[in-house]
């Protein structure tokens with residue numbers, strides 16, 4: 001057993017400005033990696049610019065939802081031309097994941113995009129992450145999920161890139177839409193269950209999932225009732241952070257595997273796509289004692305209660321049968337994805353997980 005969590009985390013109000021010196025110490029020229037709107041709307045971009053002070057920077061704000069390999073390569077070109085030597089990902093999972101991949105490609109300017117999915121030891125430049133959503137946990141994971149149009153799905157790059165610094169401020173979440181909040185909280189719940197019910201789960205790394213599930217239980221009723229209170233945002237951010245630390249050790253499992261083609265094909269947001277399979281996953285899990293323990297930690301009486309909750313929160317799935325079938329068959333052909341599920345599973349069981 002081992003624990004490895006190399007990211008330095010600060011979580012407090014105004015933490016970007018409070019820890020400006022540590023951010024500036026990462027290099028001599030920064031690339032701020034963001035989407036078009038959220039970094040500005042949340043005030044996070046403003047805080048980062050204040051924290052950078054005189055440090056030169058460039059902004060790359062063209063990160064789309066589910067960022068593509070092509071976008072990463074476009075950003076790398078600018079970063080190399082500009083002499084960037086550290087990266088700050090600001091936003092949800094998309095900019096944070098993209099920042100990791102850009103940091104890798106910029107440190108290796110002679111390499112082509114093919115290297116993203118090759119197992120080859122390569123250096124990368126430092127990355128700091130500032131989450132403005134509460135789902136991905138990317139600020140503490142080594143994963144960078146990119147869309148691969150050639151393969152019609154999403155997949156994490158082969159290189160493990162932990163951010164060196166994660167700066168968390170609950171105030172950035174206040175700008176999330178209802179759907180944004182629901183989708184990202186559901187993603188975090190997926191990470192927590194999929195990490196706790198995982199081949200790689202053990203006494204040491206389960207501490208993250210256990211604590212995260214208990215935090216999730218604190219706001220679950222208010223999230224469902226659309227009655228979130230100011231104090232909930234920090235709890236949501238911490239649940240998501242712990243969920244990230246959990247999957248950094250175990251990886252995700254079947255709901256994430258089933259979600260990727262659904263997101264790619266129907267453009268359903270990541271968290272919602274995961275949530276559509278989550279209740280069925282816990283219901284199907286063969287170690288009933290452990291599954292029940294996880295359910296109770298999150299405040300659910302049983303798997304049926306979780307399924308009912310998610311159906312209310314996310315609505316019915318209504319996914320095309322052929323898409324479910326082909327997604328299940330693809331997943332069954334992929335040993336790398338199946339290895340995190342400790343039991344045998346059939347295509348029929350995978351399809352039946354949908355809510």
Ligand SMILES: [Fe+2]
Pocket residue numbers: 135136187190191256270274
């Ligand atoms: Fe996720």
